[in-house]
Amino acid sequence: MIMSSTSSNHVPDDVSCPESFGGFFETWLQEQERDLEELKAAMAHSESTRSLQDRVDRIMSHYEKYYRVKSESTKKDVLEMLTPSWRSHLEESFLWIGGWRPSTAFHLLYSLSGIHFEARFSELLRGLRTGVDLGDLSQSQLRRVDELQGQTIREERELTETLAAHQETVADTSMVELSHIATELMRDSNSQSSGRAGTDLVNERVESTLDTKEEKFKEILEKADDLRLRTLRNVVDILSPIQAVHFLIAAAELHLRVHEWGMKKDANAH
Amino acid sequence: MAGMCCGINVGENEPTSPVEPATRTARRRRMELRQIKFIAEIAETTTRLKRRKVEDLEAINNSPMCLQAARECESFITLNIPAGKIKESPPTVTALTTSEDLPTFGYTSVCGRRRDMEDSVTIRPSFYKKDNTKSHGGFHFYGVYDGHGCSHVAKRCKKRMHEIIKEEIEKKEDEIEWTETMSESFKLMDSEVGERSKNNAGPTTSTSCRCELQTPQCDAVGSTAVVSVVTPEKIVVSNCGDSRAVLCRKGVAIPLSSDHKPDRPDELNRIEEAGGRVIYWDGPRVLGMLAMSRAIGDNYLKPYVIPDPEVTITDRTSEDECLILASDGLWDVVSNETAVTVARMCLLNAEKSASPSRSPGNEAAEAARKESSDKACSDASVLLTKLALARQSADNVSVVVVDLRKGKL
Numbered sequence: 125m126i127m128s129s130t131s132s133n134h135v136p137d138d139v140s141c142p143e144s145f146g147g148f149f150e151t152w153l154q155e156q157e158r159d160l161e162e163l164k165a166a167m168a169h170s171e172s173t174r175s176l177q178d179r180v181d182r183i184m185s186h187y188e189k190y191y192r193v194k195s196e197s198t199k200k201d202v203l204e205m206l207t208p209s210w211r212s213h214l215e216e217s218f219l220w221i222g223g224w225r226p227s228t229a230f231h232l233l234y235s236l237s238g239i240h241f242e243a244r245f246s247e248l249l250r251g252l253r254t255g256v257d258l259g260d261l262s263q264s265q266l267r268r269v270d271e272l273q274g275q276t277i278r279e280e281r282e283l284t285e286t287l288a289a290h291q292e293t294v295a296d297t298s299m300v301e302l303s304h305i306a307t308e309l310m311r312d313s314n315s316q317s318s319g320r321a322g323t324d325l326v327n328e329r330v331e332s333t334l335d336t337k338e339e340k341f342k343e344i345l346e347k348a349d350d351l352r353l354r355t356l357r358n359v360v361d362i363l364s365p366i367q368a369v370h371f372l373i374a375a376a377e378l379h380l381r382v383h384e385w386g387m388k389k390d391a392n393a394h
Numbered sequence: 395m396a397g398m399c400c401g402i403n404v405g406e407n408e409p410t411s412p413v414e415p416a417t418r419t420a421r422r423r424r425m426e427l428r429q430i431k432f433i434a435e436i437a438e439t440t441t442r443l444k445r446r447k448v449e450d451l452e453a454i455n456n457s458p459m460c461l462q463a464a465r466e467c468e469s470f471i472t473l474n475i476p477a478g479k480i481k482e483s484p485p486t487v488t489a490l491t492t493s494e495d496l497p498t499f500g501y502t503s504v505c506g507r508r509r510d511m512e513d514s515v516t517i518r519p520s521f522y523k524k525d526n527t528k529s530h531g532g533f534h535f536y537g538v539y540d541g542h543g544c545s546h547v548a549k550r551c552k553k554r555m556h557e558i559i560k561e562e563i564e565k566k567e568d569e570i571e572w573t574e575t576m577s578e579s580f581k582l583m584d585s586e587v588g589e590r591s592k593n594n595a596g597p598t599t600s601t602s603c604r605c606e607l608q609t610p611q612c613d614a615v616g617s618t619a620v621v622s623v624v625t626p627e628k629i630v631v632s633n634c635g636d637s638r639a640v641l642c643r644k645g646v647a648i649p650l651s652s653d654h655k656p657d658r659p660d661e662l663n664r665i666e667e668a669g670g671r672v673i674y675w676d677g678p679r680v681l682g683m684l685a686m687s688r689a690i691g692d693n694y695l696k697p698y699v700i701p702d703p704e705v706t707i708t709d710r711t712s713e714d715e716c717l718i719l720a721s722d723g724l725w726d727v728v729s730n731e732t733a734v735t736v737a738r739m740c741l742l743n744a745e746k747s748a749s750p751s752r753s754p755g756n757e758a759a760e761a762a763r764k765e766s767s768d769k770a771c772s773d774a775s776v777l778l779t780k781l782a783l784a785r786q787s788a789d790n791v792s793v794v795v796v797d798l799r800k801g802k803l
Binding site: 227231234237238239241242245248249250251259261262263266270273274277 | 502504505506507509511736739740743744746747772773776777779780781783784785786
């Protein structure tokens with residue numbers, strides 16, 4: 125049975141990018157909370173595989189929307205997206221290039237699968253296929269997860285390296301030169317001997333240099349977000365619908381609660 | 395620590411766990427090569443066992459070994475397959491040998507919660523056969539290697555250890571002195587690794603080998619090695635390091651190797667007599683560095699860390715059920731007894747579900763039985779791996795399960 129699309133949790137696609145990503149983020153979290161409730165209800169009613177698959181697809185399109193809007197915001201202001209003020213300090217500490225670290229998906233999967241496995245250990249030992257959760261992740265699923273993990277860590281490392289190389293350009297020749305000239309200009313202007321034209325020229329150069337830096341940050345962040353979404357999609361694709369629902373529930377719980385705990389901590393700190 | 399390479403190959407007879415990053419094309423190419431390799435292998439088997447019946451070959455083909463996604467290491471790409479071989483050995487043999495010739499086994503090897511895959515597994519059924527021996531499938535080889543520092547020593551062991559052991563066996567005239575053969579082989583393996591690091595790399599160096607970039611000498615890299623040669627009469631286990639082999643006999647766990655930990659009293663003595671020290675730094679470590687007292691490689695810790703194996707030779711009995719070889723990713727969180735219980739349950743479950751179709755002499759049933767036994771071993775290795783992950787093993791996990799029950803080799 126396909127539930128009449130309770131699209132309450134889906135802002136229509138044509139909605140224009142909100143003013144600030146922070147605002148969108150808040151709304152999206154509320155939607156995720158509702159998604160979570162729906163998924164839990166679906167589990168409780170032991171819906172058909174087909175129906176569960178529909179739910180999984182909808183959750184995935186909700187994630188896709190998140191990254192679509194995020195990409196728009198990145199194009200507008202990558203620096204804000206790299207230092208997201210809508211995240212708590214706790215979340216920030218766990219961030220990798222402005223979002224969750226892709227390889228954590230596998231830790232989530234292994235942790236969840238481990239909890240299910242222990243709970244059903246005696247059944248699994250008797251050779252029973254329970255098929256209801258992540259405890260009986262099959263041989264081929266395990267192999268595909270492992271392959272995907274290897275690939276994901278490889279891409280994660282490559283991006284980390286790219287970022288490292290880019291961050292080092294903060295001290296490249298043009299930056300060092302410009303910062304020196306700008307400092308000298310300030311001193312000159314204090315002694316009132318600087319020409320206005322010179323200052324403008326330098327400001328222009330500063331702007332264009334920083335623009336290049338930002339462009340590269342955009343490229344890196346877009347790639348990181350692409351890896352995040354792809355990893356999520358690939359993990360879900362390996363799982364059966366009911367397993368995917370379990371996984372998405374755990375992912376939402378973890379995301380929402382860590383955000384909440386972090387916010388509480390921040391509030392208490394002030 | 396290199397090689398963001400992770401491998402899980404379940405129930406395959408040519409395990410090649412570490413996998414390089416691969417484009418789709420490269421992977422397809424490897425799969426094709428893998429196919430060729432496999433066909434060649436079957437062809438070779440056929441030549442050797444002229445009397446192997448067709449069903450057996452089908453059993454090989456249909457078993458999980460073939461289903462395994464083919465992800466090959468470079469060795470297969472450079473593999474030289476004599477083109478004529480496949481043609482000149484048609485599998486049209488009739489006759490009587492049963493699938494007793496082929497061992498049943500399964501294995502799983504995953505990266506788990508670590509960021510680097512440093513475990514390697516090698517399985518070679520019938521890796522050595524005496525001439526004129528038609529009556530059995532020869533000796534079977536199983537090896538688990540757990541690398542440290544980087545993965546390249548473990549990879550080298552994966553590629554070479556069984557070849558070296560085979561060469562050493564071939565040198566013997568009649569009776570094989572196993573302890574001597576194994577010790578010699580491990581020493582040769584160790585010096586090969588040492589040579590390679592002195593020459594700084596080699597053609598086999600994989601792109602994922604990070605240590606090469608950092609230290610040209612690569613001296614601070616090594617690997618455990620637990621190796622088992624199963625013959626029709628004996629189970630020979632040769633061990634260096636803290637991977638382990640455990641036999642299940644009549645439901646009882648019998649360890650066939652003893653971990654080489656720096657605080658094992660005799661090992662501690664040996665290290666101190668050689669002038670070394672064991673320092674507690676996150677557990678006992680040789681010179682405060684390596685948490686095992688024997689290993690292949692690790693030139694920087696010689697002579698305290700040695701590549702000499704301890705060898706056990708166990709006569710096979712009708713009460714033997716299975717053999718488990720695994721890296722410490724399993725043993726750190728699962729006891730020998732639990733592991734044996736889990737593996738045994740898997741074999742018994744498969745036995746139960748397969749029994750209706752069982753009738754000796756029926757070749758198809760025999761092939762099916764072999765297949766289900768292979769699957770049972772794979773299931774056991776998967777279950778043990780998942781148990782290790784569930785118990786929060788933080789390491790790579792590699793598990794090999796070999797069915798030793800009567801009538802199987």
